[in-house]
Amino acid sequence: MYDPKSLKAEEFISHEEILETLSYAEKNKNNKELVRAILDKAKERKGLPHREASVLLACEDPEVIAEMYDLAEQIKKDFYGNRIVMFAPLYLSNYCVNGCVYCPYHAKNKHIARKKLTQDEIVKEVTALQDMGHKRLAIESGEDPINNPIEYILESIRTIYSIKHRNGAIRRVNVNIAATTVENYRKLKEAGIGTYILFQETYHKESYEKLHPTGPKHNYAYHTEAMDRAMEGGIDDVGLGVLFGLELYKYEFAGLLMHAEHLEAVHGVGPHTISVPRIKRADDIDPSAFDNGIDDDTFAKICALIRISVPYTGMIISTRESKSVREKVIRLGVSQISGASRTSVGGYCEPEPEDDNSAQFDVSDNRTLDEVVHWLMDMKYIPSFCTACYREGRTGDRFMSLCKAGQIQNCCHPNALMTLKEYLMDYASPDTRKIGEALIQSELQNIPKEKVREICADHLEKIEEGIRDFRF
Numbered sequence: 180m181y182d183p184k185s186l187k188a189e190e191f192i193s194h195e196e197i198l199e200t201l202s203y204a205e206k207n208k209n210n211k212e213l214v215r216a217i218l219d220k221a222k223e224r225k226g227l228p229h230r231e232a233s234v235l236l237a238c239e240d241p242e243v244i245a246e247m248y249d250l251a252e253q254i255k256k257d258f259y260g261n262r263i264v265m266f267a268p269l270y271l272s273n274y275c276v277n278g279c280v281y282c283p284y285h286a287k288n289k290h291i292a293r294k295k296l297t298q299d300e301i302v303k304e305v306t307a308l309q310d311m312g313h314k315r316l317a318i319e320s321g322e323d324p325i326n327n328p329i330e331y332i333l334e335s336i337r338t339i340y341s342i343k344h345r346n347g348a349i350r351r352v353n354v355n356i357a358a359t360t361v362e363n364y365r366k367l368k369e370a371g372i373g374t375y376i377l378f379q380e381t382y383h384k385e386s387y388e389k390l391h392p393t394g395p396k397h398n399y400a401y402h403t404e405a406m407d408r409a410m411e412g413g414i415d416d417v418g419l420g421v422l423f424g425l426e427l428y429k430y431e432f433a434g435l436l437m438h439a440e441h442l443e444a445v446h447g448v449g450p451h452t453i454s455v456p457r458i459k460r461a462d463d464i465d466p467s468a469f470d471n472g473i474d475d476d477t478f479a480k481i482c483a484l485i486r487i488s489v490p491y492t493g494m495i496i497s498t499r500e501s502k503s504v505r506e507k508v509i510r511l512g513v514s515q516i517s518g519a520s521r522t523s524v525g526g527y528c529e530p531e532p533e534d535d536n537s538a539q540f541d542v543s544d545n546r547t548l549d550e551v552v553h554w555l556m557d558m559k560y561i562p563s564f565c566t567a568c569y570r571e572g573r574t575g576d577r578f579m580s581l582c583k584a585g586q587i588q589n590c591c592h593p594n595a596l597m598t599l600k601e602y603l604m605d606y607a608s609p610d611t612r613k614i615g616e617a618l619i620q621s622e623l624q625n626i627p628k629e630k631v632r633e634i635c636a637d638h639l640e641k642i643e644e645g646i647r648d649f650r651f
C-alpha cells in the first residue's frame with residue numbers, strides 16, 4: 180500500500196503506485212485540458228507531485244515541451260540566478276565487496292587496479308585540488324568494511340579539512356559512501372560533512388536485486404531507507420540520484436519524485452540535491468549491454484522536469500556528460516557541476532599510467548577547471564565556489580525555509596562574486612581573470628539591496644588585498 184509517510188521502502192516507493200502513475204500519464208498525455216492545468220500549476224513555482232510531473236514527462240507535444248523548457252529556464256533563473264556552483268569528486272578507494280553489474284569496481288572485476296589513498300596521498304591529492312581552485316569536494320568510496328571502514332572515511336575527512344595550502348581550503352566535504360547505520364551517519368555528521376549523497380541506482384525493486392546480485396547492497400530496503408537513517412543520524416542535507424539507463428526512465432522519474440515527497444512528508448525537508456548520472460563506458464562495462472539508455476533530448480526533458488517539480492532542490496551534473504550536453508542542461512536547471520574531474524582513485528596530483536587504470540567511468544568533459552570557468556563566464560554564468568550555507572549552519576529545514584522565502588538570493592549572488600574573485604586572484608589564467616573581473620563588475624550592480632552591494636564591493640577590495648573567506 181502506498182504511503183509517503185511510511186518508513187518502509189516498499190510503501191513509500193510503492194511499485195503499484197508507480198505503475199498506476201505511468202498508466203495515468205500514458206492515458207492523459209494528450210489530454211490538453213489536464214496538461215494545461217498542470218503547466219499552470221507548475222508556473223506557481225511550488226513544484227509538482229509525481230503523478231502530474233509524469234503526465235508532462237509522457238507528453239510528446241513539441242509545443243508543450245517548449246513551454247516546459249521555458250518554464251524550467253525561468254524557474255532556474257528565479258531560484259538560482261545565473262550562478263553555477265563548482266565541485267570536484269575525490270575517489271578515496273575502489274575496494275568494494277558489492278557486485279553491481281554496471282560498475283567496474285564490482286568485487287568480481289579482477290583486472291581493474293585496486294587502490295586506496297593513504298592519508299599522505301590524500302594530502303597530495305587535496306593540495307592539487309586546492310591549487311586548481313576547488314573549495315568543495317564530494318568524496319567517493321566503494322563499500323568494504325575491511326579496507327574502507329567508517330574510521331578510514333572519518334580520518335580522511337579530518338585530513339581533507341586540515342589541509343591549507345597557500346590560500347586554499349576545502350570548505351565543504353560532501354560524502355558519497357554506501358548505505359550505513361544511524362550510528363555511522365551520526366559520526367559523519369560530527370565530522371562536519373555537507374551533503375550525504377547516495378544514488379538509488381534504480382527504484383525498481385526486482386531490477387535492483389538483479390543489478391546488485393551480491394554484497395550488502397543487494398538489500399533493496401536497507402539501501403532505499405538509507406536517507407531516513409541519515410536524517411535520524413542528524414544529517415539534514417541529503418542528495419538523491421538514479422543511474423539513468425538501468426531501468427525505464429519514466430519509472431525512475433516517478434520513483435525519484437516519490438522519494439523526494441517521502442523525505443518532505445516524514446522529515447519536513449526534501450532532498451538538498453538530485454544528481455542525474457547516465458550509465459557510461461568503463462573497464463568491464465559496456466553501456467550498450469543495458470537497453471534502457473536515454474538519448475540527449477529525453478535527458479534534457481528529465482532535467483527540465485526535475486527543475487519544475489522540485490524547484491528548491493539543487494541539480495548536479497558530472498563530467499560523465501559532454502560539454503554540449505552540459506551546455507543544454509545547465510540552461511534548463513542544473514545548478515552544480517563538477518570540473519576537471521578525475522574518476523580514478525587519485526590522479527589529481529599525478530595522472531594515472533594507462534596500464535594502471537582505477538577509474539569508475541570514462542569522463543566526457545576533460546577540460547581544466549580554468550577552461551570550465553572561462554566557458555561558463557563566456558555564457559554569462561557566474562562560476563561560484565560558495566560553501567556559505569553549510570558553514571553558517573543554514574542546512575536542512577533552515578536552508579529550505581530561507582530558500583522558500585526567496586531569501587537565499589540575498590546571499591548567493593554576492594557569495595558567488597566573492598568566491599569567484601578569490602578564484603581569479605589565486606588560480607585563474609590571465610585571460611580568465613580578465614573576463615572574470617569584468618563579469619564581477621557588471622554583476623555587482625545586480626545585487627538588489629544597496630547595503631549588501633556596498634559590503635560586497637568592500638569585501639571584493641579586501642580580497643584584492645589578500646584577505647580571504649568572506650561570506651553572507
Ligand code: SF4
Nearest residue numbers: 275279282284285321
Ligand atoms: S556502484 Fe558502488 S557499491 Fe557498486 S560496485 Fe561500484 S563502488 Fe561498489
Ligand code: SF4
Nearest residue numbers: 565566567568590591
Ligand atoms: S549561499 Fe548557500 S545556497 Fe547560495 S550558493 Fe552559497 S551555499 Fe549555496
